[in-house]
Every structure is written in C-alpha cells, then in structure tokens.
C-alpha cells in the first residue's frame with residue numbers, strides 16, 4: 001500500500017513541476033525554518049504499526065517519505081512521552097521516557113534517523129506548564145521531599161464563616177470546575193489549570209525552571225530540530241497574599257455570554273493567564289536554543305508556541321525589541337475566529353493587523369487547524385476548504401497544517417459512550433459535543449480499506465470517520481483533481497521568490513471577495529482571488545492590480561471550471577462561487 005501510494009505521489013509531482021513554465025525564481029538562501037510548511041501529527045491517530053488500534057512512532061516513521069513528497073518542511077508531534085493518558089499525552093509522568101503504547105527510545109531514534117534521511121525536521125511538543133500527578137516530582141512534592149517542596153503551586157486554602165475549608169481562590173480549570181484540588185496526604189490544595197491529574201508546576205521556583213531546561217537539552221541531544229511549546233499563557237500565576245490565599249478573578253462583564261459558573265469562560269483570567277513572566281520564559285528558552293547551537297553547532301532550532309491570547313501578546317512572543325522569543329507564535333485566527341458568516345472585510349482586516357503589528361525581522365504564520373479545535377471543513381464547509389488552503393500557501397510566512405487538513409478531512413462523529421477527551425467527559429451527555437475534542441482526533445484516512453488503512457485492529461481508540469471510503473489520501477492522489485493535489489501544487493509554487501519575499505497587497509471587494517497580489521521586484525506578479533460566497537461575480541481585476549491583458553491560471557479550487565494553465569483576460573474575470581484562483585501575470 002505504501003509503495004502504491006508513493007508512486008501516485010511521484011506521478012502527480014512530476015506533472016505539477018512541469019506546469020510551472022513562467023519565469024519565477026526559486027529562493028534557497030534562508031534559514032531552514034523560514035517560509036516553512038509545518039505539519040502537526042497527532043501520533044495516536046496517524047498510523048498504527050502494531051495493530052493495537054493506537055497510532056505509534058513506527059507508524060509515523062513509515063509515513064515520513066509521504067510527508068516529504070507532499071512538501072512539508074518539518075513535522076511536530078503531539079506529546080510522545082510517558083503518560084497515564086488522562087489528557088492523551090499532555091499529562092506527562094516521565095519527561096525522559098517514550099510512552100510505551102507509542103514505542104521505545106530505539107523507535108524514536110529510528111524515526112529521527114529516517115527523518116534525516118528523507119530530509120524532514122522533527123519537532124517535539126514541550127509541555128512545561130504541568131506534569132501528571134503520577135510524575136515522580138509530584139509524588140516527591142506531596143511528600144515534601146527536600147528540594148521538591150515548592151515544585152508545584154500549593155496552598156492551605158481558606159476557611160469560610162462556617163469553619164469549612166475552601167479553595168484558595170475562585171480560579172477555574174480550562175476543563176471545568178475549580179482549578180484547586182485538595183491533597184489529603186500533604187493537607188494542602190494544588191493548582192491544576194487543566195485536569196485534576198495535571199498539576200501546575202511552580203515557575204517562581206528557580207529549580208523548576210532549570211529542571212525543565214534540562215529536559216529541553218536532553219531532547220535536543222537526540223537530533224530534533226525544535227519544540228512546539230504548550231499552553232504558554234498558563235505558565236505563571238499571580239503571587240499569593242501573605243496568608244497563602246490568592247486573589248479571585250472577576251466575573252466577565254456580560255454574564256449572558258457564559259452564564260455557567262463552572263465553565264472557565266465565566267471569569268476574566270487576569271491572574272491565571274498572560275502574566276508578563278510567562279512571555280519572559282519564552283525569551284529564556286530562545287536563549288537556551290541559541291546557546292545550545294553555539295555549543296554544538298548545527299542548524300538553528302525552531303520554537304513554535306501555543307497561546308490563545310491577544311494580538312499584542314502574540315507580538316510580544318516574537319520578541320520585545322531587546323530579546324527574541326518564538327519564531328512561530330501560532331496565529332490561530334483562521335482556526336478560532338472564522339465563522340460561516342465571516343466577511344471578506346473582516347478577514348482582510350485581521351490579516352493586515354497581523355502583518356502591520358509584527359516586529360521587524362520576523363515572519364508571519366497561519367494555522368489551519370489543530371487537535372483542540374473542530375476541523376475547518378466541518379465548520380466552514382468542504383466546498384470552501386480549498387479557499388483556506390490557497391490562503392495558507394500564498395500569504396507570506398510560515399504555514400501550519402494539522403494532519404488531515406490537506407485532505408479536507410471533516411470531524412468524525414463520536415458518541416457520548418465513546419467520548420474519551422477529558423474536556424468532553426467533564427460536560428454531560430446533552431452538551432458534550434460543544435466541548436469534546438475527540439471529533440477532530442479521529443484516525444487519519446489513508447485509504448478505503450478496513451479502518452481507513454490506519455490500523456488492522458478490531459477496534460481503534462477513536463472510531464474512524466464514516467466518510468473514509470470516499471475521502472482518503474489514496475483516492476485523492478489518484479483523482480485528476482483533489483484537495484491534496486491542490487495542496488501539493490501550492491507548496492511547490494510557494495518556492496517562488498514572489499511568494500516567499502514578495503509584498504502583500506490585499507483588499508476586500510464587497511462582503512465575499514478577497515483579492516491580493518504577491519510580487520517581488522523583478523519577479524512574477526501573482527494575484528489570488530477568493531470568493532467566499534455562494535454567488536458568481538464578475539470582476540475587472542485591473543481595477544485593483546495591473547495585470548494587463550493576459551493572465552495564466554496556475555491553479556484553483558477543486559470545483560472550479562478554470563483548468564490549470566488556461567489563459568484569461570483579467571479585465572473580464574468571473575469569480576465562481578466558493579472558488580479560489582491563483583493567477584500569474586503574463
């Protein structure tokens with residue numbers, strides 16, 4: 001099967017390269033990570049090599065060549081470390097060990113070696129904010145072992161008017177209910193901003209900071225190329241009052257937006273998120289990776305950071321003018337804010353905001369999806385998926401793709417009975433679907449065979465989405481036009497200088513059309529036209545960008561009537577419903 005798949009990939013790629021007959025230049029003098037195409041693998045759901053129904057490292061290794069052929073620069077793996085799997089790997093019990101369901105350290109070394117062979121960089125998930133309650137450090141902290149007493153955020157709590165013990169503050173966990181849990185053995189509360197089993201480390205303790213730096217160095221020694229860093233806004237909390245309690249967070253102004261007092265959206269997180277110290281930690285980690293490279297040589301090490309926060313904070317994650325931070329502070333706008341009724345002016349406005357607020361010397365980035373959010377083909381409709389693929393690959397900077405988005409995979413259906421995500425399980429059988437992240441984590445759809453070619457097991461850890469027989473990688477490689485082929489073609493096109501370094505000029509026309517140009521001096525001018533709406537519209541492109549009398553259609557959405565390579569008159573362009581087109585001026 002793998003072999004057959006590869007042959008299909010090769011056939012398509014040769015065809016794609018042959019089509020670029022225009023004069024654009026390739027760019028190849030940058031840092032390896034710049035203008036990159038990053039792919040997120042959720043290892044549990046990608047490829048199961050040993051038939052237990054759970055994806056694993058050897059499964060990933062088998063597929064690295066496939067990812068290279070698509071054109072990805074680097075792959076980031078959601079956590080692969082030893083874990084009780086309460087939060088599917090984001091609850092780490094041993095930062096130095098591979099989770100047995102995923103394989104062994106030998107398997108991991110083989111994965112890194114294979115990645116080097118095929119020319120793809122491996123990036124690991126670094127989860128600094130919390131550990132599993134089964135982590136040795138937590139057990140030692142519970143027992144107040146010397147050196148570990150203050151490893152976590154402990155507090156006596158308070159006593160109410162009736163003499164009953166109460167948590168130290170009203171803080172809420174991201175997964176619902178109080179963020180404080182009483183520990184009988186230590187006779188104190190500990191903080192957990194996620195599940196009860198994910199205890200928050202105390203970053204005000206320098207020992208914790210250095211311990212986590214050791215973890216980073218350990219994995220860098222294995223030959224990886226960087227880290228995706230988890231849950232940054234949660235790193236530091238406000239310091240306690242002298243009596244050991246903490247200030248309450250205020251309730252949101254408009255309670256009708258989130259009336260449920262147990263749901264974290266009920267509070268304004270002024271003490272538990274986005275503390276300036278959290279951003280400063282990223283600068284320290286950037287220094288660490290720069291220092292590591294100085295000592296050991298080799299390529300630069302990339303940091304990708306996860307923070308759902310304001311634009312201003314995201315810009316600070318890049319750096320503050322004095323110190324550098326993350327190379328790729330994830331830009332979650334497409335994933336979080338785009339709704340079915342988002343208009344062209346809203347989207348353009350956001351893109352311009354990111355572009356104009358960036359500090360100098362950094363690159364933009366655009367993220368289509370991840371393992372925590374509903375897939376955009378589900379949210380916005382499969383017929384619009386290609387519009388976002390085109391944006392992802394033709395806007396300036398770095399592109400980030402969650403496994404399956406390149407196939408326009410949709411969310412799977414997971415019943416309440418089969419729900420395993422803690423965020424879903426903490427809800428109830430009536431509302432769990434608005435919370436559960438299982439639907440975007442269903443197995444990768446490789447082909448039309450049993451379990452979509454993901455696993456030979458009788459049961460997979462999450463059910464395979466029901467549309468896998470028609471929507472899968474193999475079918476898309478064989479079809480004359482598909483989401484995947486469009487994706488591959490765009491990745492190659494993106495090597496052109498105008499798409500790497502060219503200025504972005506972008507406008508909205510009415511509520512539905514986004515039009516933009518990318519052009520580097522002395523190179524081709526590309527114009528991209530995206531119609532978000534369901535109506536056909538006639539346009540004179542020359543009114544916005546001077547394309548002259550002839551342009552070539554490089555590529556377009558699957559359902560478009562424009563064939564690749566067709567020559568059109570830009571002054572009489574017809575924007576088909578839900579269609580995106582990439583044009584080059586002739």
Ligand code: NOJ
Nearest residue numbers: 087090127194230231372
């Ligand atoms: C963000 C991760 O992406 C998510 O899956 C996890 O539940 C939380 N951080 C806690 O680690």
Ligand code: MG
Nearest residue numbers: 048050054056
């Ligand atoms: Mg397995």
